[in-house]
Structures are given as structure tokens and as C-alpha cells.
Amino acid sequence: MTLYFDNAATSFPKAPGVAEAVYEYLKEVGASPGRGAYQSAHAAGRIISDARKLIAQLIGAQEPDQIVLTPNATVAINLALKGLLKAGDHVITSSMEHNSVIRPLRRLETEGVELTIIPCDGQGMLDPDEVVKAIKKNTALVAITHVSNVTGTIMPVPEVASRCAAEGVRLFVDAAQSAGILPVHVADWKVSMLAASGHKGLLGPQGTGFLYVDHGIKIRPLVEGGTGTFSELEIQPGELPQGLESGTPNMPGVYGLKEGVSFVLDTGVEAIEHRERELGRLIRQGLVEMPGVSVYGPVNELHRTGVVPFNLKDVNPAEVGYVLDSVYGVAVRTGLQCAPLAHRTIGTFPAGTVRISPGWFHTQADVVVLLNAIGDIAALRSRI
Ligand SMILES: Cc1ncc(COP(=O)(O)O)c(C=O)c1O
Incomplete structure (x- = not known):
């Protein structure tokens, strides 16, 4: 699955x-x-x-x-x-x-x-x-x-x-x-x-x-x-x-x-907002602690939803997405996400980013699986 x-x-x-x-x-x-x-x-x-x-x-x-x-x-x-x-x-x-x-x-x-x-x-x-x-x-x-x-x-x-x-x-x-x-x-x-x-x-x-x-x-x-x-x-x-x-x-x-x-x-929209933001916060926190990972978007958590864009140093985001899918069974969006101007604005044009977007039905256990998979890829890349 x-x-x-x-x-x-x-x-x-x-x-x-x-x-x-x-x-x-x-x-x-x-x-x-x-x-x-x-x-x-x-x-x-x-x-x-x-x-x-x-x-x-x-x-x-x-x-x-x-x-x-x-x-x-x-x-x-x-x-x-x-x-x-x-x-x-x-x-x-x-x-x-x-x-x-x-x-x-x-x-x-x-x-x-x-x-x-x-x-x-x-x-x-x-x-x-x-x-x-x-x-x-x-x-x-x-x-x-x-x-x-x-x-x-x-x-x-x-x-x-x-x-x-x-x-x-x-x-x-x-x-x-x-x-x-x-x-x-x-x-x-x-x-x-x-x-x-x-x-x-x-x-x-x-x-x-x-x-x-x-x-x-x-x-x-x-x-x-x-x-x-x-x-x-x-x-x-x-x-x-x-x-x-x-x-x-x-x-x-x-x-x-x-x-x-x-x-x-x-x-309740407030309950959905709260859960998605909390999941995003956990994902972001896990990514920030990994060596060689850059996370984008607002630092102030009041200014962001659960969406988390990131990149691994010197790795094309499409490659990260491919490995997440084919090896770990994790589906994320990579590239420019139909918003090239936004990527120019945050400095990630033309390769874009890996975008993680959690939803209401995710659990903290899903976040652990996701972070372990990204952690593996980051560790492997840092050894190459
Ligand atoms: C900010 C924003 N506007 C518009 C759209 C287009 O939405 P739809 O796919 O429903 O046409 C999207 C879809 O990703 C979006 O993220």
C-alpha cells in the first residue's frame, strides 16, 4: 500500500x-x-x-x-x-x-x-x-x-x-x-x-x-x-x-x-487545521534535524499550513521522489508543482522541491515511516 x-x-x-x-x-x-x-x-x-x-x-x-x-x-x-x-x-x-x-x-x-x-x-x-x-x-x-x-x-x-x-x-x-x-x-x-x-x-x-x-x-x-x-x-x-x-x-x-x-x-475546520499543522510541524522538525536537508517556507508556524517543501543537498528532487516511491512506497510531489514563479521567489527554480502534504487521515506513525525513509536516503547520499 x-x-x-x-x-x-x-x-x-x-x-x-x-x-x-x-x-x-x-x-x-x-x-x-x-x-x-x-x-x-x-x-x-x-x-x-x-x-x-x-x-x-x-x-x-x-x-x-x-x-x-x-x-x-x-x-x-x-x-x-x-x-x-x-x-x-x-x-x-x-x-x-x-x-x-x-x-x-x-x-x-x-x-x-x-x-x-x-x-x-x-x-x-x-x-x-x-x-x-x-x-x-x-x-x-x-x-x-x-x-x-x-x-x-x-x-x-x-x-x-x-x-x-x-x-x-x-x-x-x-x-x-x-x-x-x-x-x-x-x-x-x-x-x-x-x-x-x-x-x-x-x-x-x-x-x-x-x-x-x-x-x-x-x-x-x-x-x-x-x-x-x-x-x-x-x-x-x-x-x-x-x-x-x-x-x-x-x-x-x-x-x-x-x-x-x-x-x-x-x-470542524479548526480540528482539521490543527491536525494538519501539527503533522506538518512534526515532519518539518524531523527534516530540519537531518544533515544535508534544506526546508523551505515560513519559519513562524502561525504563517504556514501542513505543507512541507524540502531538498537534499546536491540531489535532484525528482530523484528523491522516485526513490521514496519505488523503494519505500511513499508518494510525494516533486518539481515545480505548477508554480514556477513561486519557486523563483523562494530560490528553488528550476529543479523545484520535494513537497510533502499531509492530510486529515494521517497518523504520527505515518510521519515516522516517512521520516525514516527520507532519513535513509539522506544518510545514503551523504556517504556517496
Ligand atoms: C493554489 C492552487 N490554485 C489552483 C489550483 C488548481 O486546482 P484544480 O486542480 O482543482 O484545478 C491548485 C492545484 O494544485 C492550487 O494548488
Whole structure:
């Protein structure tokens, strides 16, 4: 059995009941919501509305209708950025962003959107003052990650949000690495849009994610087509969330996601946060004590999640990942983790790092196995 330590890519195992829900949907429910007047279509409608309600509760949104369901965080991010920004607008982002934010912004730049990237420090931290200094007359959006997928750095989102609100600038947050792992309060923080995966901290299946859109924010759909509503119209309805959700939804995935979010709510985000941070702390402490190991990310444990990036001196991280997998049965992520700019920021470009990302279901015994395996590799390398 593989010891899986790549929860920042996608969580595994999923919450209890998620796999069963996906199977049950395909076996017992089957229908699509809004596409029929029969009972199973109504049941599908209830499932989707329950999923929205639970997500809204989890992130502190006022209404379930502010939750647009998407296939992953990437689609949600594209929807937010390309749906809001137009030529002549200015957008501010950070140097710790995932390519799911950077690539759409680089595309928009070729279409006349002005882009400012604020450099973060060597531990991946963003200074809210630098964000405010970069605001101009045409700044339409600040777009930042809540947690870096490379270092686990927790960005000062509440501070940036209040500064943006004071300046009258909208804030978009990429919560792919924080939803279900850290408290998120979109309404209290006055966040305009927030995207997340359903398959990471929400412990749901792949093929799920969402975008929160605050009231009054008008964004263009990425895709137009059947919404199951206003079928008499030949033009795309503007109403949220369906106006941004054209096409048959991933209902087995949404049913599984509903189970995942229920589990997170029942367990408590604070309990999950506490366990993952504690596991990360133990891993980090074990690595720091090994000769020839460099650990990256915030030194202050209040500024980081359980994600632990490291390198062995003079060893390519891909090699470490390969040996961990093939000899010890431990799965970790290596390389640039789709965030080259973040690696430039912390000085680990182009080889990247070995990234360990623990999850709710890990035990301290798993950490011991992981550290013993890395310790063996480090000792062996130091003798060569
Ligand atoms: C910070 C961050 N943003 C966006 C994404 C993209 O998420 P998804 O795979 O759900 O599209 C990831 C995935 O690793 C991520 O870590």
C-alpha cells in the first residue's frame, strides 16, 4: 500500500461516504437537475442545492446561490478572471501564484489588461502594504492565493481584503489550498470572488470545484448553453448560479462533494487545521534535524499550513521522489508543482522541491515511516 503524502494535489483517502455517494448516484439516481419534471430530476435538484448550501455555510457566504459549481478550481479561476477583467483594466497579483492564476492573467495581458506582480519574500509571504502601493485608478481587481501550494504560506487575506475594501478595489482569492483546511469567511472579509477545488481539502471527488461570486458582481460566462432554466431564451440567462453553469453538471461528483463538505463541517475546520499543522510541524522538525536537508517556507508556524517543501543537498528532487516511491512506497510531489514563479521567489527554480502534504487521515506513525525513509536516503547520499 502506498503511503500517500500528496494531499495538496488531491486528497486521498476521501471522506467516508464519498465513494459510496458517487456509486449510489450512478446506480440509483441517475438524472440531471432541471432537465425533467420527474422525481429523480427533482432529487438531483435537491442534491445540487444541498451541496451549494453546505459550501456556502463552510465559507461564510450569505446565500447558496452565490456558489457556482465548476469541474475544478482552475475553471473557477478562469471564470472569475476572464469573466471580470477587460482591456484597460489593471490587476494586481503575487509572485506565489499557481499557474492556474498566472496563465489566465498572462493571457489577459496579451488582450490589453495591465498586470502587476508583487514579489513576495523568500518564505513566500506577501506584504499587504505593497498591494496597496500598487493600486492605481484603473485597478479592477487584486487576485491572490490564500495559501501557497509550494510553501504552505498563509497569505494575510483578511488584511489585504480590508485594505482593498477601503480602496474600493475588488478582491479575488484562490482558496484551492485552504478551503476545508483553514477558516474562510467571504462575507466578513468582504471578498468579491473566491475559487476552490472540491477534491482537495473538501475531501470530495476529482471533477469538482466552485466559484463564490458576491452579489452585484457581474461576470461574463466562459461557456454558454443549456442551463435547465429560462429555456425560452436564445441568449444566456444572467441569473446566478445557473447562468455560469451551462451544460450537464457532474452530478455523481457533486453528490460525492456534498458528503465531503458534510464531513468537513461535522469534523470542524479548526480540528482539521490543527491536525494538519501539527503533522506538518512534526515532519518539518524531523527534516530540519537531518544533515544535508534544506526546508523551505515560513519559519513562524502561525504563517504556514501542513505543507512541507524540502531538498537534499546536491540531489535532484525528482530523484528523491522516485526513490521514496519505488523503494519505500511513499508518494510525494516533486518539481515545480505548477508554480514556477513561486519557486523563483523562494530560490528553488528550476529543479523545484520535494513537497510533502499531509492530510486529515494521517497518523504520527505515518510521519515516522516517512521520516525514516527520507532519513535513509539522506544518510545514503551523504556517504556517496
Ligand atoms: C493554489 C492552487 N490554485 C489552483 C489550483 C488548481 O486546482 P484544480 O486542480 O482543482 O484545478 C491548485 C492545484 O494544485 C492550487 O494548488
